[in-house]
Amino acid sequence: MNRVVITGLGCITPIGNTVAEFTTSLFAGTSGIAPFTTLFPEPPTGDPGLRFKHMAEVKGFDPYAHMTSGAVVATERSAQLGVVAARQAALEAALRDHHAPENTAIVLGCSTGGRHAEEPETKKLYTTNGRVHPLTVPRSMASSGASQIAIDLGITGPTLNISTACASSTHAIGLAFQMVRSGLVTAALTGGHEAPLTFGFLRAWDSMRVVSPTGCRPFSADRDGMTLGEGAAILILESLASAKARNATIYAEILGFGMSSDAHHITQPKPEGATAAIHACFRDAARTLQETDQPGNAQSLMEEVGYINAHGTGTVVNDQVESAAIHAVFGARAPHIPVSSTKSLHGHSIGASGAIEAVATALALHRGQLPATATTQTVDPTLNLDLILNAPRPTGPTVAISNSLAFGGLNAVIALRTFA
Structure with a gap:
């Protein structure tokens, strides 16, 4: 069994189109949430008819600056974001120089597929009986980004996409x-991408009444919902032995992974499900320690x-459930563990959120600095959490977890550790 470390990062997000830009915004508390200026495609009447007026858009992204015109035509915005973020991460890790393409995996998360490909064609079909673009199917597949990255980087190992809503x-x-x-592969390119900010998608979420009309404020006493976003984030994983042999930059070590299903309700989460996923993550991390001859166990x-990088959507129910799970797992320590939700900066990009938050967590461990929950001013006292507010908080070497709690009761948690 190998110890696994993160040696490359890439991102295109509402708070930065490079890791350097993302890092600056993350620790400065610069939010990418803003009044939206357009919808894709435009609403039929010009009036979006939405209760909310804010979202977290990627700004200044021109696919033609990164891809050939043929590649742009063959892809949709979500896959384009993924391809460029993957290039950044692969370049930093010198992935193709050190790992054979057949021994490299691509495992991505994308939940909603190609909204920007589907909606314009559906509009043409149902309003004018117009001809549908011949590439609509490959452009709208949720797995399109994984395939396009494999083509772009020449990776021939296991390649797949996972669609589990916000935990993808x-x-x-x-x-x-x-x-x-x-040891199934020697390296993996992983993370996620999503570009769901279309008229139809926003109207569908508006109907659920879970999007904030004022702005996402996770764990706040006056929270009133999430803010939708888009983006892509990619991590390069390889064995510690491989990274050390070539003196690669190591952002953090991944210790464990846990997952569970609430088996309860399609939209209402249950604390027991998140609690089970966190416990499963620590049992898995203990197995990593045991089989790589390191001291420690799940309890230690x-x-x-x-x-804790929280799922932290800013809805009343989600924040209550996640807080309850944290208390159930950590007991008396729960009120003293620093917590933040970076969705307060980059919004909720559905399937890509966990990847963006994993990048944020890896950067926090690497820098010894924990990002703040930028938009929250007064923490809900009933949650009894040590929420990081106003400014980043310094930290020494530590273990961190990043939670993702999805619709359908699908929970996923990863544990990372500072590498020194």
Whole structure:
């Protein structure tokens, strides 16, 4: 069994189109949530008819600056974001120089597929009986991004996409971690991408009454919902032995992965499900320690946790459920573990959220600095959490977890540790 580390990062997000830009915004508390200026495609009447006026858009992204015109035509915005983020991560890790393409996996999370490909063609079909673009099917597949990245980078190993709503990319990272840890592959390109900010998608979410009309404020006493976003984030995973042999930059070590199903309700989460996923993550992390001859067990790792990157959507129910799970797992320590939700900065990009948050967590461990929950001013006292507010908080070497709790009761948690 291999120890698994993160040696490359890439991202296109509402708070930065490179890792350097993302890092600056993350620790400065610069939010990418803003009044929206357009919808894709435009609403039929010009009036979107939405209760909310904010979303977290990727800004200044021109696919033609990164891809050939043929590649742009063959792809949709979500896959385009994924391809460019993957290039960034692969370049930093020198992936193709050190790992054979057949021994490299691509495991991505994308939940909603190609909204920007589907909606314009559906509009033409039902309003004018117009001819549908011949590439609509490959452009709208949820797995399109994984295939396009494989083509772009020449990777021929196991390549797949996972669609589990808001847990998609955390499930993807966990599976990629297991593949590298077991030796099935020598490296993995993993993470997620999503571009769901279309008229139809926003109207569908508006109907659920869970999107904030004022702005996402996770764990706040006056929270009133999530803010939708888009983006892509990619991580390169490889064995510690491989990374050390070539003196690669190591952002963090991945220790474990846990997942569970609430088996309860399609939209209403249950604390027991999230609790089970966190416990499963620490049992898996203990197995990593045992089989790589390191000291410690599940309980000792739980006592080392010094940061929780929360799912933290800002809805009343989700934040209550996640807080209850944290208390159920950590007991008396729960009110003293620093927690933040970076969705307060980059919004909720559905299937890509877990990947963006994993990048944020890896950067936090690497820098010894924990990002704040930028938009929350007054923490809901009933949650009894140590929410990081106003400014980043310094930290020493520690263990962190990143939670993803999806519709359908699908939960995924990864545990990372500072590498020194």
